[in-house]
Each structure stands twice: as structure tokens, then as C-alpha cells.
Amino acid sequence: MTAASDTPAYQKLLDLSRELALLQDTEALLSWDQETQLPRGGVAWRAEQMAWLGGEIHRRFTREEVGEWIAACEEAGFAEDSDEDANVREWRHGFDRATRLPSSLVEEFEKTRALAKSAWAEARQASDFSAFAPHLETLVDLSRQRAENWGYEDCLYDALIDDFERGARSAELKTLFDGLRPELVAIADEALSREPFDTARLAGDYPEASQQAFNREVAEAVGFDFSAGRIDTAVHPFCTGLGPRDTRLTTRYDESDFRSSLYGVLHEAGHGLYDQGLREDCHGQPVGRAVSLGVHESQSRLWENHVGRSRAFWERWLPRAIHYFPHLEGLTAEEMTRACNQAERSFIRVEADEVTYDLHIMLRFEIETAVFGGDLAIADIPGEWNRRFEDLLGLKVDRDANGCLQDIHWSLGIFGYFPTYSLGNLNASHLHAAALAQQPEIETQLAAGDYSGLLGWMREKIHRPGSRYLPRDLVTRAAGAPATPEAHLAHLRGRYLGA
């Protein structure tokens, strides 16, 4: 066992990580600015700037000597579970993935994506899957080649998932989803059979400035640090980290309904709290970096759903909402809670409520694994999609734009991404339950509008470890057991069935 300070190669990797972080954060600013500020005339030049930076980051990280430094560190060996050990593990993983693709494949993939994206947009517009199918065929083929180059143990699709959820396996996801599906369908059926809340009772004006003030109050209360962050407006809400003390959220405003911007902010603030909870002293190193999408999404869903749509939340915040939107006077906290937890059958994933959402995800996961497993031809996707959709959600898909053409991901060559949304939901419920079990006082605190206990638990167990452990290990260590469907089902039963 060697001390890291005795290994000059380790110091070189630390220096490189810092340099790459400077570049990556610059790239993130270029992107944030594009989504929130850039005049439309500036788009072409911005694309060139981002391509240059992306290329430069890749070149610097894939230099031969970087591989030699990593090998020297592996040779030296560092204490198990140390920062150094985790950093070297992740550098190796990233280096291998970045260097194993032949540049001809990288180029062809990029070229195909660029064409596929506009083909998808047109095909969705015309609701005609066949116009997109040849592009999808090529992207699936190229993705197979990528996966073959990266390597995998059991199943090719695992190599694709790994880009978004380190170490996750489709077999394990399948088990999780198989356990979740029948119960979820039952809860959804039951919730959908109940009388919905009459949302006409929320009707009225919600001026953007009032929404901003209310959202900011809520975001500050849950712990988002505005001295190290901000909220802006964007068409598609997101959260991005631009540096150790610069985390930016976005949301969008509907002046006839405050819920969209509020839950947008709470969702992105969940991501933002994770970002603000990472170790500043390790910025740019794997141990100072969020571990996966499935864990990131657990934090956003926790604050959006578990906290933000709870009865306790509205007991605390309804008076403030009425202060900003006086026409809400007369609603009770119980009614507002119902208004924010409405189950509904719908075609579109991004509009789905918490109870039907994971059914949308399972459908995509099943289609993707069938395609990459060789069990489903591209041409047969729409038929298969529609059949399964009706099974799961009880709706007959009327057109491809409302079915298999609705999401942009495939057109970007992104496969293996969707499951992380459901992992996020499962992790959120699992971690929330664990936090309450380990520190029962959190429940009382939440009822009093004190979010510090819950945030403190997440800070310690989830945020500060960064990528020290693989996502599954991190969650297991935090909660004492790996995530199962149980906690999430219990959460949904409580929220939607009052059970």
C-alpha cells in the first residue's frame, strides 16, 4: 500500500482533473447561456465553441500518458475505500470508455445523430414512425458497435446503461420492474377510479413575478443556497453545475397555474442541493462528482414529490401561497395536497403523474431491451409500443407522436437512459424511508417546515461521498439495504389511496 503523495502520477491526475473541470464548467456555461440568454443569431458560433471545447477535453483526457499515470497508480495501490482508490477506479473506467471507441465510429455516430435529430423532429411532426425508422436502425447498429468496443459481462445493453448508471445491470432492473409492475398497475387503477379534485378551484391569475417570489422562498427554505446559485427561465427546465459554488436552476412559468413552475423549481432544486452538497475540495475528481443519474433523480424527486407534494408541505406553505395568490383563499391544505397529486391516464411521459410515470418508463425499458436483445425489429416498434401501452395504461395510442415518437432520446442515440428515471423514484422512496427510520425526528421537523434534518441526512449519506462508491453500493450503505419496490409502493399507496 502506498501513500498517494508518493505517487507523482496521482498528482498529475489530480492536476489534470482540475484542468478538465475548468474546461467542463466552461462548456456548461456555454450551454446554460445557450438555453437561457443567447440571441438566436449566436447559435451557430456557440455550437462551434462547444464542439471545440468538447474535443479539447477529449484530447486532453485520452493522451497516452494519462493511461500511463493511471496504470502507475493501479500499480502503487491505494487504501481500499480511500479517495485515491475511488478516483483511480473511476479514472480507469472513464479512460477505457473514452479510448476504446475508434475515431471512425465516434465520427459516424456524431454524424448520424445530427441527421437523426432533425429526421425525428419531422417524423414526430408528421406522426410517421417510418420516416424515422432508418435513422433509428443505424443508431441502434452503431450503439451495438459502441457497446461491443466498451465490453460487457452478461448483456450488451448493460454497456449502454453504464453511461448513465455506473454498474447497473438490465437483469437487476428487470427484477425490480417485474416486482413493481403489477402493484403499480393496481394502484394506478384504483387511483384513477377515484373522483378527481376539481382544478377549476385553482383558476385565477398567477403573475410570473409572484411565482418567482414564492418559488424562491420555498427553494431557500429547503436549503438551496442563493449565494452559490440562481434560478432562471428556460423552455425545458434543468439544473446545471458551473463550478464549486455556482449551481443554476431553471423553470418555466404558466400564468394560469403556479404548480408547473413551483414543482419545476423543487425538482431542479433537488438536483441543485445535490450539486451544492458535493465536496468543494475535490471538485473535478470522481469523489467530488455526482455518482449517477439514478441517484441524481432520487434527490430531485425527493424534494419535488416526497416533500413538495406532501400534506405537511401544504400545511406549512398554503398561507404563503395565499399571500402571493390571494384567490386561493378558502382552500384547505388537504384540498391543495389533492390538487397536487392527481392521477390521470395520459399518452405523454413528461406530463405523467407520480403514479403512472414509472409505467411509461417500464414500457421504454422493455422496448429497448427487446430491440438490443434482437427480439424486436425496428419496424415493429410502433405496434409493440401501442399494444404494451394499452396493457399498462389502458389507453389506445392514437398516433406515433403520442406513442413511440414522443421522446427525443433515441434520436440522440441515447439508449439505456430511461431506466434511471424509475431508479430515481425508487431510490427517492427508499432513501426517504431510511432517513425517517434512522432519524424519526425528521418527520416532526418536516411538519414544522424545517428541512435541515432531511437535507443533513442526504448531505452525509448521498452528497458528500460523491462517486466514491458505485451507485448501488452508495444507496445500500446509506439505507442499510438495496432499493426494492416496497418503499415506493408504500409511498404511492399513502399518497394516492390514503392507505
Next chain:
Amino acid sequence: MTAASDTPAYQKLLDLSRELALLQDTEALLSWDQETQLPRGGVAWRAEQMAWLGGEIHRRFTREEVGEWIAACEEAGFAEDSDEDANVREWRHGFDRATRLPSSLVEEFEKTRALAKSAWAEARQASDFSAFAPHLETLVDLSRQRAENWGYEDCLYDALIDDFERGARSAELKTLFDGLRPELVAIADEALSREPFDTARLAGDYPEASQQAFNREVAEAVGFDFSAGRIDTAVHPFCTGLGPRDTRLTTRYDESDFRSSLYGVLHEAGHGLYDQGLREDCHGQPVGRAVSLGVHESQSRLWENHVGRSRAFWERWLPRAIHYFPHLEGLTAEEMTRACNQAERSFIRVEADEVTYDLHIMLRFEIETAVFGGDLAIADIPGEWNRRFEDLLGLKVDRDANGCLQDIHWSLGIFGYFPTYSLGNLNASHLHAAALAQQPEIETQLAAGDYSGLLGWMREKIHRPGSRYLPRDLVTRAAGAPATPEAHLAHLRGRYLGA
């Protein structure tokens, strides 16, 4: 004579220019974001990002092979007055300046600046020049060394001016200023003796949103293209170009007086129109780049003062101002024009009106040339400043903070910069007069609120040539003669004395 396409070295320099432009525009975005968006926690990391990019740009431009490419182009020789000829001339100039400083001097200068800036801020706070004097002494000494390394013909100070105004000479500036001074003092004395407009008549509320709407209308009318630009808020207004179609202005708002934000926007829009008028196809090359500060400032002063403070402007815009600020009802265009052209004796340059402004500049120019000429010791600056200030402006300086400590420039090691402000004023008047002489219809157009004739003239004569000619040559070609004090004095007499 060779065609550029026969010279591979020229193509390499074009490619390098484009790459450096991508980086410089990224650096400009980091800086714009810092002034307008950055959460305060993000400042330290941002400084590292900017230092990294600045260093990378310097490294890439000063590589030995770049010098070889330039030499190969010089060897080849291109047609006089061609893009290629001008580019090679300016690349040579920039390369020599960037490579002639030993890195020890660069480092010492940077270190001294960092210390001097905070020392200056404290000294100004305490209004104690002696606390800043040792830093200034060192910066002047290091600037001498920089100038010696760069080289000069007649006078060391010329090498410093050259950073801001290519090819300008202090002897020529001295002649200009000597011709300007007595007349300017006479106009100022006369203007200051007149009854000022009673600004209490403007008193009222000017909501920020109304100011923004009014300013935007005016900026659009003079030709600022919002599909390739935007206006934001910043403590110190500025304009910055972030790419071929991305020009950003900033201003600040005083809700008790609309003039500050309006003239801020018109000034910065003048800079912005220059930026938007540069050749997109040469972005990053010298011929696609603004030529100097003195020419840049001529464009900002033209739109701010010549256009924006004119009687014709208010004849056109007073009804719109009243629309946004109804309490202005009852004022006449003549009164509003007087309200926007008030002469006043004041200590602070940045608050000075158009007629006294250049007196502030001359004072700084005289002090700087005396210091670098060895005729004035650092310790004697306050006494000399105060004596000359009273001579020129008739006010007894009460404290160093209101005198020689007021400006930040010296603390940043910036010497030779101030004269470009007055060059900007002289050039503005000279070019405006030339445009009217060459195209008399411009005057009628301006009265009708049609700014396209004046802008078109500037586009053709000043913007599109970029850095093809040295600043003095550019102005001479545009106007038919080099700038003299005459046009500016005539402008001020007309504006302030009604003569």
C-alpha cells in the same frame, strides 16, 4: 506578389485565428456572465477559468511555428491594401508584442497589479495617495521595462499608447490637445456661466420596466439588432462581443432619473453597432476586428451625444418618453434637450458632461507623459494634479479620492489609455461632420427619426474595414482629412452655447 491560397502558412494563420476567436469569445462570455449573472460564491473559480483561458490563448499564439508562418507570409508578400496584407501586418505586430516580454516580467507585472488594485481601493477609501504611491512607482517602472522590450521610435510612452490605439503618437496627441485646450476652457467657462435647466422639472418615478421598454425602442430604432444581441443590467455599463452574431450591452437603472440608463444604452449601443457592423466572414482575423479604442469610442459618443442628446432626437422621441413616463407631459423638446446637455464643474471624470470631459482627460494625459518623461516624481503627482485641475476646471480638489485616486486604471498598470476617450470625442465630431458633408440628406433623415443613412455611412467607412488600416488612416480615408479639434469645438459651441 503571391496569392494567399498559394501560401499554406497563411491558411494556418487563418485556422489559428478562428480557433483563438473561439477561445477569446468564450473568455468574453465568462467575463460577461461574471458582471451580469454569476452568484458571488462563483467568483474564485471563475477567476481560475479566465486565467486558464487567457494563458492558453497566449500559449497558442506565441508558439514558435506561428512566428514562422508569419515570416513565410511576409516573404510571400500580398497585394497592398488586401485583407491578407492587413492581416499579416497585424499578426506580426501582435506576435512581436506578445513574444517580446520575458516571462519573468509578465509574471512580476501580473503580481504587482493584483496587489496594486486592492492597495488602490484602500488608498482611495482612505483618500491617502501615499499608501498607493509605492505600488504606482513599481507599476510605472515595470511599464517602462515593457515599453523598452516592445520598442518605440520617439518616445517610450508611445509604446504604451499602442496597446489601445495602434500607431498613435504622444507628440501628435499633444498637438491635438494643445489646440483643443484653450477653446475648450473658453466654451466651458461660457457654458458654466449660464443659467442651468431646473432638473426638478424631471422629478418623478421612472420604473425600471418602463425604462427598459423605452431604451429598447430607441436602441432598435438606431439599428441595434436584437436577434444578434441583448441588453442586461450591470454595475458598470459595458458592451462586449461574444461572437459574430452575439453582441451584448449593459446599463444600470436609476428609478428617479431615466437619463442614466437611456444614455448608457445609447453609448453602449454605439459600441454594439460597430461590433455588429464588422465582417462576419473574417471573424477573429484583424480585418474582422475593431481597430482601436479611439475609433470604438467615436461610435459610442456619436450615438450617445451627437444623435441622442440632439434637439432632433427629442423632437422625435419626447412623445414616446411621455408615453412611458407620463409626468413628463408639458415639457418641450427644447427643454428636454437642455436637460440632457447640462454643463457642470465636478471632480469626477465619469460624471463629467460633454464639455468638461476632455479637460479631465488632458489632465491625465499630461500627468502620464510627465511621469514617463521623467519630469514628474510619483510623490509629486497629487500636488501637480490639484494645481492643474484648478487651472483647467476652476475647482480646488479637496481630497485625493476626488483627485488623482479616482480612477482604477493606474492600479491595473494601464497607462496610455485615457487619451483614447478624447480621441473618441474628436473622431465622433469629425466623422459626424464628414458624413453630413458627404451626404447632406442624413440631416433630414435624423430629424425624421431615420438613422439608416448615418449608420450606413459608418458601416461602410468605419465598421466594415475592421483593422485593415491603422486608426488614423481609417479616419482620414473616411472623412477625407485627419481629425482636428475644429469639428468637435463647433459641435460643443452649437450644443452648449447655441452658437
